[in-house]
Amino acid sequence: GTINHYAxxxxxxxxxxxNQFGDITSDYALSKTGTKxxxxxxxxxxxxxxxxSFFTQSILLNDRKLMAGDYSLKWTAKSGxxxxxxxxxxxxxxxxxxxTLQPVVNKPKTKAPDNPQLPWIITGIAIALLLILTGTWGWSTWHRRHNQ
Structure with a gap:
């Protein structure tokens, strides 16, 4: 079947x-019928x-392709x-x-662009904001003292 359009x-x-069962640990093995x-x-x-109750556990195939045929799924679960x-x-x-979508891939398809100037740009913006805040505070303090 599919889960979120993935095989x-x-x-x-x-x-x-x-009974309610919690902290269940389960292992599975999918094999072709007749093979170990x-x-x-x-x-x-x-x-x-x-x-x-019941729930459906999905096992994504990722990049594996199953050929048509008979299979067996062995499932072992343990709780306490x-x-x-x-x-x-x-x-x-x-x-x-x-x-059905293509297999789930954990690696990015292209490398993210490397921008060595980005830290300097962020630092410059932070310094500019700090100067603006300090200047505004200094001006308002000076202005308040001279108007008294």
Missing amino acids: AVQATISNPSG KALITGHFVGQAVAPH DFSWTKTLAFHYSGHLPKN
Whole structure:
């Protein structure tokens, strides 16, 4: 599926019990069915699930492309003394919605322009403001003393 128009694997996590679980730590591994090598792994911390509720956890694919085929997602979660393990099998057709964006990239595409004069410009403006404030204070003090 997609999350915010980015390709992702989504898993729904539910809590059918009347207990609230907090500080959940979960690990996942996505692999092709029949292989043990994980294509994508991940780790989430600090999650919580309210009683009788569910939420969808999204695993962004980023620059990885999944080929059409059968996959399995192994999910392990732990909260205090409780732990759960679930393996989900699913089929991926190889097609994503047309509005899917390009992978999330953490690096900027172009380097930010380097402007060595910027610190000097900021310093000059700060000094000018300081002189204006000092001059205004000095003039008002002098003017007040001479008008008395």
